[in-house]
Amino acid sequence: MSKVLFVYAKGGPPLGYALSRVAARSAVHLLALSALPPTVATSADRLCASVLSPSEPERQDLVSLIVSRAQAVGADAVVTFSEYAVVAVAEACEKLGLAGAGNSCALARDKRMMRRTWQDQGISQPRFRPVATEQDLHDAAAALRFPLLLKAAWSAGSTAHRTLRHADEVPAAWERAREVMAESAQLGYAELHVAGAGADFLVEEIVQGTASEWFDQEGWGDYVSVEGVVVDGDFRPVCLSGRMPTVEPFTERAGITPAALPHDAQRRIVALARDAVDALGLRNCGTHTEIKLGADGRMWVIETAARFGGAMTVPQIEEVFGLDLIGMLTDHLLGRPVAWPDGARTPQEAEGAAGSLVVLAVDGEGEAWPDxxxxxxxxxxxAVPVSAGSRLSVVAENSLPDGTLVPVYDPAAGANTMAALCLLSAADPETVIRDFRTLVDALPHVLPHGTAEAQS
Incomplete structure (x- = not known):
């Protein structure tokens, strides 16, 4: 039987979901770089041939650790679905002679190198500058047009994003962004392979997006993501995911599969995503490419990742399109034939729709809850009325236990201050949007009040 080394770290699709799909294709040896979620610990013992949680000294040379563990278990493939481990796994696969993302994987991880590559290729994106010091940020602010967005080069989940509208906001933005990266590292949301990555930033112009010229229904955000895979260097688009508007500054609130876009708009978006992915030279991996939608058909690539979309993106795709992307990629990495989609699936090909909502302590306008x-x-x-036929559930692995005080939303910390992740299945994407808007409006009224004892 084939063997797969599954390198687990925080981020990506829920571990329980991903692990079950890989285990259905091969024997699984789990290398846990983060503590296993309590909801998954029992099933991991059942699904895995072995589970290893290395000590901190063993993790100092992560690539060597992955290589040695893969050799010890006789792995035929090595997989990860975490943003924070993709570079290490790609390098380990190169050393092992196994199929992987390839030696250019860092271009899809370090946003500075990513943007420089796209700049050289003439790919549409916001104007930007890399910054490593507060003085760099001052210099960049003088060269670029406000408003600006400061972001960490190796972050995920909108962590350490700070909006700058004036030059005098530079010192506070720089200090807070660095603090959040240090806090995220303590929570396990940080690059695991590249030393000092938390100190790397870039700043970019905030381009003006619009959803109304692309979507017929209100409630959609002004950007989408193209979900796909690279197979032996060939980009294969799978579908488009839509969004609700972000929460200040750019924290994602909800992802919806599929995005309710006309065929021509989807075709143009996929073409830009293909250019962006092709420029990075990836070999074998999932991809997740975010694209901002502007007026008069303008588009800008925001970023690409050498892994599948996080949260519930992949389970949503399986639900509405019947495509088990994790299982399919595992088969491909093991050298088995896989019937990849001929092109990006359209809303007309979907069986219903699905969406995932991040519960944050802000209302539909992005304002903090009053209590x-x-x-x-x-x-x-x-208590929350969803549409007839819609099914609402909670993703326990990505949620606080019932009875926990909802964190105060911190714009700089982004998704680090989420309380829960809810999943909705519905008849169509328009219903998902409508039900999520109802849910967001209802939460600060139906949830129990926090007690003084809990707040302390």
Whole structure:
């Protein structure tokens, strides 16, 4: 039987979901670089041939650790679905002579190198500057046009994003962004292979997006993501995911599969995503490419990742298109034939729609809730009216336990201050948007009040 080394770290699709799909194709040996979620620990023992949690000294040379563990278990493939481990796994696969993302994987991880590559290729993107010091940020602010967005070069989940509207905001933005990266590292949301990555930043102009010229329905955000895979260097688009508007500055609130776009708009977006992915020279990996939508058909590539979309993006694709992307990629890495889609699937080919909502303590306008609330999904399920035929559930692995005080939303920390992740299945994407708007409006009213004891 074939053997796969699964390198787990925080981020990506829920571990329980991903692990079950890989285990259906091969024997799995789990290398856990992050603590396993409590909801998955029992099933991991059942699904895996072995589970190893290396010590901190063993993790100092991560590539060597992955290589030695793969050799020890006789792995025929090495996989990861975490943004924070993709570079190390790609380098390990190169050393092992196994199929992987390839030696240019870092271009899809370090946003500075990514942007420089696209700049050289003439690919549409916001104007930017790399910054490593506060003085660099001052210099960049003088050269670029406000408003600007400061972001960490190796972050994920909108962590350490800071909006700058005036030059006098530079010192505070620089200090807070660096603080958040240090806090994220303590939580396990940080690059695992590249030393000092938390100190790398870039700043970019905030381009003016619009959703109304692309979507017929209100409630959609002004950007989409193209989900896909690279197979032996060939980009294969799978589908488009839509979004609700982000929360200030650019924290994602919800992802919806599929994006309800006309055929011509989808075709143009996929073509730009193909240019962006092709420029990075990836070999064998999932891809997740975010594209900003502007007026008069303008588009800008925001970023690409050498892995599948995180949160519930991949499970949503399986639900509405019947494509088990994790299983399919595992088969491909093991050298088996895979029937990849001929092109990006359209809304007309979907069986219903699915969406995932990040629960943040802000209302539909992005304003903070007036008081503290306790997360309690049974209350939400009973009290929030969703459309007939819609099914609302909670992703336990990505949510706080019921009875936990909902964190105060911190714009700089982004998704680090989420309380829960909810999943909705519905008849069509328009219904998902409508039900999510209802849910967002209802949460600060139906959730139990936080007690003084809980708040302390």
């Amino acid at each position: 503290r609330r306790i997360w309690d999904f049974p209350t939400v399920r009973e």
